[in-house]
Amino acid sequence: MKRLSALDTLIQIPAASGFERPIADWLVSYLDQYDLQIHRDAIENVWTSIGTGDTKIALFAHLDELGFVTTRLHPNGLVSCACLGNWDKFAYSGRPVILQGTNGPLNGVSLPMSANPDTAMLVDFGVSSDKEFRANGGEVLQPVWLRRDSVAYNGKRLVSRALDNRLGACALLEMIELFACGNLELEDTEVIFIWTAQEEVGFRGTKVLANTMDLSTLSVAVSIDAYPAVHTSGMKPHEGEPVLGHGPVLRGADYEGVSTNAVVQRVIDIASEHCIPLQCTFARGNNQASVFRGVPWGAMDFPVASLHSAVETIDVRDYQNMKKLLKQIIEQWCSLEKGRKGWYT
Amino acid sequence: MIDDRLKRLLTISGVSGFEDAVREYLVSELPESVDYRIDRVGNLIVKVGEGSPALLYVAHMDEIGFLVTGICDDGFLKFQRIGTIDASIVAGTSVTVHTKNGHVPGVIGIRPPHLGGGQGLEFDSLVIDVGVDSRQEAVALGVEPLQSVSFVRTPVTMAQNNVNCRTLDDRFGCYVLLKACHYAASANVRGSVTFVWSVQEEVGLRGARALANELNFDVAIPVDAYATSVPSHGNNSYTPVALGGGPVLRMFDHGSIASLPLAQWLTRIAADSGITIQAGSTGGETDGVPLQESGAHMVPLAVGIRYLHSLAETANLDDIENCAKLLNCVIDRLTEIDALV
Numbered sequence: 001m002k003r004l005s006a007l008d009t010l011i012q013i014p015a016a017s018g019f020e021r022p023i024a025d026w027l028v029s030y031l032d033q034y035d036l037q038i039h040r041d042a043i044e045n046v047w048t049s050i051g052t053g054d055t056k057i058a059l060f061a062h063l064d065e066l067g068f069v070t071t072r073l074h075p076n077g078l079v080s081c082a083c084l085g086n087w088d089k090f091a092y093s094g095r096p097v098i099l100q101g102t103n104g105p106l107n108g109v110s111l112p113m114s115a116n117p118d119t120a121m122l123v124d125f126g127v128s129s130d131k132e133f134r135a136n137g138g139e140v141l142q143p144v145w146l147r148r149d150s151v152a153y154n155g156k157r158l159v160s161r162a163l164d165n166r167l168g169a170c171a172l173l174e175m176i177e178l179f180a181c182g183n184l185e186l187e188d189t190e191v192i193f194i195w196t197a198q199e200e201v202g203f204r205g206t207k208v209l210a211n212t213m214d215l216s217t218l219s220v221a222v223s224i225d226a227y228p229a230v231h232t233s234g235m236k237p238h239e240g241e242p243v244l245g246h247g248p249v250l251r252g253a254d255y256e257g258v259s260t261n262a263v264v265q266r267v268i269d270i271a272s273e274h275c276i277p278l279q280c281t282f283a284r285g286n287n288q289a290s291v292f293r294g295v296p297w298g299a300m301d302f303p304v305a306s307l308h309s310a311v312e313t314i315d316v317r318d319y320q321n322m323k324k325l326l327k328q329i330i331e332q333w334c335s336l337e338k339g340r341k342g343w344y345t
Numbered sequence: 346m347i348d349d350r351l352k353r354l355l356t357i358s359g360v361s362g363f364e365d366a367v368r369e370y371l372v373s374e375l376p377e378s379v380d381y382r383i384d385r386v387g388n389l390i391v392k393v394g395e396g397s398p399a400l401l402y403v404a405h406m407d408e409i410g411f412l413v414t415g416i417c418d419d420g421f422l423k424f425q426r427i428g429t430i431d432a433s434i435v436a437g438t439s440v441t442v443h444t445k446n447g448h449v450p451g452v453i454g455i456r457p458p459h460l461g462g463g464q465g466l467e468f469d470s471l472v473i474d475v476g477v478d479s480r481q482e483a484v485a486l487g488v489e490p491l492q493s494v495s496f497v498r499t500p501v502t503m504a505q506n507n508v509n510c511r512t513l514d515d516r517f518g519c520y521v522l523l524k525a526c527h528y529a530a531s532a533n534v535r536g537s538v539t540f541v542w543s544v545q546e547e548v549g550l551r552g553a554r555a556l557a558n559e560l561n562f563d564v565a566i567p568v569d570a571y572a573t574s575v576p577s578h579g580n581n582s583y584t585p586v587a588l589g590g591g592p593v594l595r596m597f598d599h600g601s602i603a604s605l606p607l608a609q610w611l612t613r614i615a616a617d618s619g620i621t622i623q624a625g626s627t628g629g630e631t632d633g634v635p636l637q638e639s640g641a642h643m644v645p646l647a648v649g650i651r652y653l654h655s656l657a658e659t660a661n662l663d664d665i666e667n668c669a670k671l672l673n674c675v676i677d678r679l680t681e682i683d684a685l686v
Contacts, residue, residue, distance in 0.1 A: 076577045090463025091455055094434045094655040096501065096509055107503045109657030113433045115574060124575060124651060126503030126659060128587065136504045149499070151439065153450040154476035154486065159439060228457040245478065285459055305474065307457035309437040313474065 010166040016067020019143040020044040044197040053188030055334040061168030062199030068144040073130035085200030091309040096147040103137030148310040163312040164226035223289035227301035242303040245315035247277025251299040254283035263298035354516040360410030360493040376530035394534035398682035401562040404518030405546030411494035420477035428547035439497040446487030451475040518568035525672040553632035565636035571647035584625030586649040588661040591621035592668040595645035600630025604642040
């Protein structure tokens with residue numbers, strides 16, 4: 001099976017919320033191959049744009065992933081960690097982990113629930129004291145993540161940690177690649193690609209941008225992210241409508257509010273016109289685009305099974321269809337806006 | 346550094362009842378000078394030397410895992426546990442289904458925290474996703490009911506020469522026996538040493554029970570895991586042992602009380618050889634139970650493993666190597682067993 005371009009690299013770079021610098025470095029370096037003006041701010045948001053025109057489309061994808069941070073060293077060598085993001089204890093207990101220490105990566109294991117009934121995560125790095133932990137390059141406030149190699153199988157599935165939201169980050173990169181190769185046509189349109197930091201801990205990167213960018217000229221803001229799919233053990237059909245392999249998910253509404261109806265309708269029309277499968281749902285959770293208050297917004301997601309675990313699973317066809325849909329949205333948005341006086345006319 | 350043979354043994358799949366690949370690898374690594382046989386249940390048996398005293402070393406080849414019990418219409422696989430597996434560690438793991446067409450990767454999914462997480466998940470509601478959408482596609486991959494499923498595992502080294510891998514129980518024992526077998530094959534064995542790599546330990550010591558019905562030994566030393574915790578952590582009454590503190594004489598567990606004279610003899614040998622050892626009481630049982638019941642002096646020789654039967658299993662490489670050394674030293678002093686029996 002053909003692997004997903006830059007996604008492999010993106011997945012391999014750990015980037016727990018607040019620790020995005022290495023992946024932001026890689027992204028800036030990767031974007032250097034194109035003739036683009038690249039921006040980066042203090043919180044490690046990275047953005048760039050292609051094209052020019054009155055239609056301005058902002059596309060978001062977050063760079064950070066769920067992770068942990070060391071918070072307390074115990075005399076017996078165990079290390080307490082705090083969750084960065086919305087973790088379920090079943091997903092990380094009793095799993096191999098990696099810490100980014102001052103001397104390089106350090107392997108460890110999180111204690112299983114049978115050995116750690118408390119809610120806080122405890123990690124055993126194989127040392128017998130806090131002194132030994134420090135001697136091996138460990139310290140408090142270092143990032144920790146689950147160890148998991150990505151696996152592609154059966155021509156359809158890709159399993160890895162951090163698919164939420166390296167998929168989105170990679171999809172944005174692929175739009176730039178299409179443009180660079182002349183396969184993405186822009187008419188009076190500027191597309192702003194924004195890779196944000198600290199999404200998993202409260203859209204903190206996006207909030208910075210909402211205060212520093214000029215939002216008044218934006219035509220639309222669209223978030224590209226992950227959505228829990230129903231193809232997951234123990235889930236009942238009523239617990240989620242999207243399923244793997246049935247196309248990208250369009251959020252009609254989520255906890256952040258109701259998507260701009262006109263945006264939703266246009267995406268549905270575009271998908272229908274180009275025979276791109278699309279799943280529409282009311283989403284649990286919220287999205288980055290809505291942080292840009294006053295800007296018409298929409299949110300499109302990859303259905304991901306076992307979301308927020310080390311075995312996040314996607315159907316590769318959904319990724320391909322998301323790319324097709326994004327391309328059409330970018331190319332057609334300008335013409336769809338023409339002749340309209342506002343979003344509600 | 347993890348020895349290549351240990352790494353290989355940790356990586357090969359061999360769920361209870363499906364130990365063939367482990368056995369094949371062990372056979373391929375046996376010393377050329379020894380003969381081996383495989384009994385009717387699948388135990389691999391090598392005997393070096395003849396007569397008495399008769400010493401047995403046994404380690405089990407099998408590992409905990411799963412069994413495919415059915416294929417749903419939408420292509421998901423229903424499964425059951427093989428061996429003692431806490432349901433809390435199952436969801437959100439990668440597995441391999443061992444089909445007639447080869448190894449098929451899969452995932453046991455987990456409900457995301459957005460929808461309540463794993464809390465309240467019942468084992469029977471879990472399924473394996475092998476990336477297909479229908480029963481027909483699953484069958485086309487070669488998947489059938491009653492095939493074994495193993496956890497995906499990768500051995501990695503940690504600080505202080507520790508190692509993490511799901512299958513340390515009891516592939517480290519298989520490795521240690523292999524080393525001792527090579528040693529015995531080149532040593533002057535006065536008596537006999539029988540090496541047995543057993544099957545189906547995790548589902549009721551079934552290989553060892555078959556062995557105990559067929560053969561008799563003066564001394565039996567099962568080499569297996571010692572479930573331990575981090576010292577000063579946890580509140581159970583078992584004896585914690587230190588990783589890196591040396592091999593462990595597993596004196597009390599749920600299945601047996603070890604032979605005190607044999608333990609004292611092993612302690613003397615260790616001291617004479619400069620090998621630090623530990624002793625303690627833990628849970629579970631070993632292949633030594635049926636052998637003790639058939640009349641052998643028996644002490645399980647173990648290596649402390651934290652987080653036993655989870656993906657977090659952690660042991661110390663020095664302990665493993667010292668365990669192998671101690672087995673060699675016992676072979677050198679085989680005739681002293683006469684004083685015990």
